[in-house]
Amino acid sequence: MNNKYKLLALDMDGTLLTSEHFISPLTSEWIQKAKEKGIHVCLSTGRSFESALPYGEELGLTTPMITVNGSEIWRAPHDLHQRSLMDPMLISVMHDLAVEEDCWYWAYSVERVYNRDKWVDGIEGKEWLKFGFHTEDDDARHRILMKLQELGGLEITNSSPHNLEVNPQGINKAAGIQEVCGLLGLTMSEVIAVGDSMNDLAAIQAAGLGIAMGNAQQVVKDSADFVTASNDEDGIAKVIEQFIFV
Structure with a gap:
């Protein structure tokens, strides 16, 4: 196993979730394998905590979560670490x-x-x-x-x-992941960040390995280190298989 990466930061819509808004069985299976190998799996989403939590629970995640594009960082589900408010x-x-x-x-x-x-x-x-x-x-x-x-x-x-x-200003998924790294004692070089949209761009650029989904916006693909399959083709499962189990 490659121990280079310790944190897998996953966007949800268009990334972890299929177009029908569920987590495919294969993707779920590979996420469990990553967890068993000691990889921290962190949801990093524009969604609210209430909207993201059921998916975290479905995956059995007890790790930190980034919600509302980084405006909220959760040390663990229901345990708020940081909140940034807008005027x-x-x-x-x-x-x-x-x-x-x-x-x-x-x-x-x-x-x-x-x-x-x-x-x-x-x-x-x-x-x-x-x-x-x-x-x-x-x-x-x-x-x-x-x-x-x-x-x-x-x-x-x-x-x-x-x-x-x-x-x-300054509140984005990259800053959120940086904060999560601080909580877990990791560095950004140990992070794989995966996403499909502009709100994932800063994280993809800042992570040790930035990955765009096959369905990602072109500017996101252009900035990524690697482009995986789409959210409807188990792109996340392929990322875990290719970069964590090597």
Whole structure:
């Protein structure tokens, strides 16, 4: 066995999960094999803790988790290590921008997810983690991106070509994995990071081995050390087999 890598940091949507949002039996089997070899398997997702946890439980993970693109880092399930909040004023500005562009939008607060259909009364009274925009209108998305960049102080990524995800500046999956490494006594050179979207890019660039899924956005593939099979072709199982069991 190759002991070079000790931490496997996995994005969820488009990576760990199939297009039907489940973990394939083969991928689950290889993750169990990695765990048995002493590899730490860390979910690193844009999802909320509540949304990610069932999958962690399904895999029997007791290791750290990174949720909301790094705005929350969990020492273990239900054991919060670090949380980075967003200024409510920025949430208000982004909400106005989303309404102006007539696009789908959502926002994560500590207690729940709000969206265009169910928005919040009183932005100021909540603890905010992330804001997201979704539109298939490329021009509208570009206008939103330009205005977000003008605002400054934001970490702007995506989890699909049609959305924009916004966290506080400096909050991303790479910083989250770095924090997890500190908890586990590891270095980034001992990390394999796998993902498919722009919110995985920093992690893929910072890890000892950065891997893009076969279904990844092209810019992510271009930055990766290796491109594996797609999320519907057990790309994660192939990564474990190829880079951990060698």
